[in-house]
Amino acid sequence: xxxxxxxRVVIVGGGTAGWMAAAVLSRGFAAERLAITLxxxxxxxxxxxxxxxxxxILTLNRLLGIDEDAMIAATSGTFKLGIEFxxxxxxxxxxxxxxxxxxxxxxxxxxxxxxxxxxxGALDDYSLNAQAAKAGRFIRPVDDPGHVHxxxxxxxxxxxVRYAAFLRDQAAARGVIHLPRKVVEVRQDARGxxxxxxxxxxxxxxxxxxxxxxxxxGLLIEQTLATGYEDWSHWLPMDRAVAVPTERIAPPVPYTxxxxxxxxxxxxxxxxxxxxxxxxxxxxxxxxxxxxxDLMGALDAxxxxxxxxxxxxxxxxxxxxxxxxxxxxxxxxxxxPLESTSIxxxxxxxxxxxxxxxxxxxxxxxIDQYNRLMQAEAEAVRDFVIMHYHLTRRDDSPLWNEVRTMxxxxxxxxRMALFRSRGRLFLESSELFREPSWVAVMLGQGLWPDAxxxxxxxxxxxxxxxxxxxxxxxxxxxxxxxxMHDDFISRHCAHAPERTGAALAATG
Numbered sequence: 001x002x003x004x005x006x007x008r009v010v011i012v013g014g015g016t017a018g019w020m021a022a023a024v025l026s027r028g029f030a031a032e033r034l035a036i037t038l039x040x041x042x043x044x045x046x047x048x049x050x051x052x053x054x055x056x057i058l059t060l061n062r063l064l065g066i067d068e069d070a071m072i073a074a075t076s077g078t079f080k081l082g083i084e085f086x087x088x089x090x091x092x093x094x095x096x097x098x099x100x101x102x103x104x105x106x107x108x109x110x111x112x113x114x115x116x117x118x119x120x121g122a123l124d125d126y127s128l129n130a131q132a133a134k135a136g137r138f139i140r141p142v143d144d145p146g147h148v149h150x151x152x153x154x155x156x157x158x159x160x161v162r163y164a165a166f167l168r169d170q171a172a173a174r175g176v177i178h179l180p181r182k183v184v185e186v187r188q189d190a191r192g193x194x195x196x197x198x199x200x201x202x203x204x205x206x207x208x209x210x211x212x213x214x215x216x217x218g219l220l221i222e223q224t225l226a227t228g229y230e231d232w233s234h235w236l237p238m239d240r241a242v243a244v245p246t247e248r249i250a251p252p253v254p255y256t257x258x259x260x261x262x263x264x265x266x267x268x269x270x271x272x273x274x275x276x277x278x279x280x281x282x283x284x285x286x287x288x289x290x291x292x293x294d295l296m297g298a299l300d301a302x303x304x305x306x307x308x309x310x311x312x313x314x315x316x317x318x319x320x321x322x323x324x325x326x327x328x329x330x331x332x333x334x335x336x337p338l339e340s341t342s343i344x345x346x347x348x349x350x351x352x353x354x355x356x357x358x359x360x361x362x363x364x365x366x367i368d369q370y371n372r373l374m375q376a377e378a379e380a381v382r383d384f385v386i387m388h389y390h391l392t393r394r395d396d397s398p399l400w401n402e403v404r405t406m407x408x409x410x411x412x413x414x415r416m417a418l419f420r421s422r423g424r425l426f427l428e429s430s431e432l433f434r435e436p437s438w439v440a441v442m443l444g445q446g447l448w449p450d451a452x453x454x455x456x457x458x459x460x461x462x463x464x465x466x467x468x469x470x471x472x473x474x475x476x477x478x479x480x481x482x483x484m485h486d487d488f489i490s491r492h493c494a495h496a497p498e499r500t501g502a503a504l505a506a507t508g
Contacts (some may be wrong), residue, residue: 003361013213014040019331031175095444098129100153127325
């Protein structure tokens, strides 16, 4: 007998993960085809660490039919052109990881090879994003390949709680049922699949497919199905964070800042109405009170709340999809927020689920493929983040000595060795971070190739220098033609508290 189609999806947990799943599923299936219920305990707050994103968030917004200006206004958002890193390679060092590209490839050879060969100007001189961030300017890309502004690439900063509420309104408008209740019991069927959950008011909610967005505890994926967890803390020893907002005292800059500290690092994420600040740290090297004091002492504006402590173990669930349960967000694992990947991994999880959406037979081949894809995605992000720590030259504290001298995954070791040889990078087509990102971090933290690609070295030096000079000039003019970041926000997407609800959510 042919398995029946999935008719009932139950999402356990809200926040960004739960409401992103609800928004995508409700966009893909009509309400009469798929009944979606989201159960969200009013006792559990949203973990608002992930207020910075990376460019793929724009693809999701388009998929959902979101008016970006309306969403930014509703979430008090700002634009993000990249991340500034301070004190990572060594105390006093500073580099920028921009979105988008550096320069342009010449004669089939990667741009960074020409730059390494000639060292004409700073690498950031050839990044439109880096120069715009430095100048505090922003403009959206134009649809004209011949215009320098077509090369703009950006992501967003936003209030994660407001973003979840924005997605909630959109999902509700498409028929998603929201139950603000606590799950007190999980019932399984004879196959071991989750059959239903019982709520604190005695009601029972049955489903065919369950999505676990219950956070670190993994109510369904772990507490019920005992899936197991792969711990990566031997590579990424940060296990706690303390977060606090500060008042707005200056126009928000169009980038995130990460500053390395003795036992971790600080983040700074500017929004329209406030700035998000946090200290990610290793509790073996600093106490919670010391970490909070370190953060509070480094704030550049008055605190707008009390510090909030978060605990985590970096790693991933051994299976993101087990039986009829798919885990998203913190329930599926966690890679610390250094490169703002948490929301992207949620997005990738739910979009991949849509591409492998099951019927009630739950074909094992589909489940295995989903798990392979999500494992590869998480491990690629893991390696990129590990590299930031391992390439430090700092020896001023036990933490930095530990990560600088540790063994790293073979995949990362091979990639660094290849770059150290002649500056070469070979990436899988599906990898999130592309060549410019690896180049920015490797060079930014002092991993310089022993030699350059001989093909680049064989080209006419005067001709290449002239082309590099023109690139710098075009970028400089392009930046000067942009409005200031704060002016762009004021003109297009300033936060308006009265403009909330489903009316803002969708354009189609």
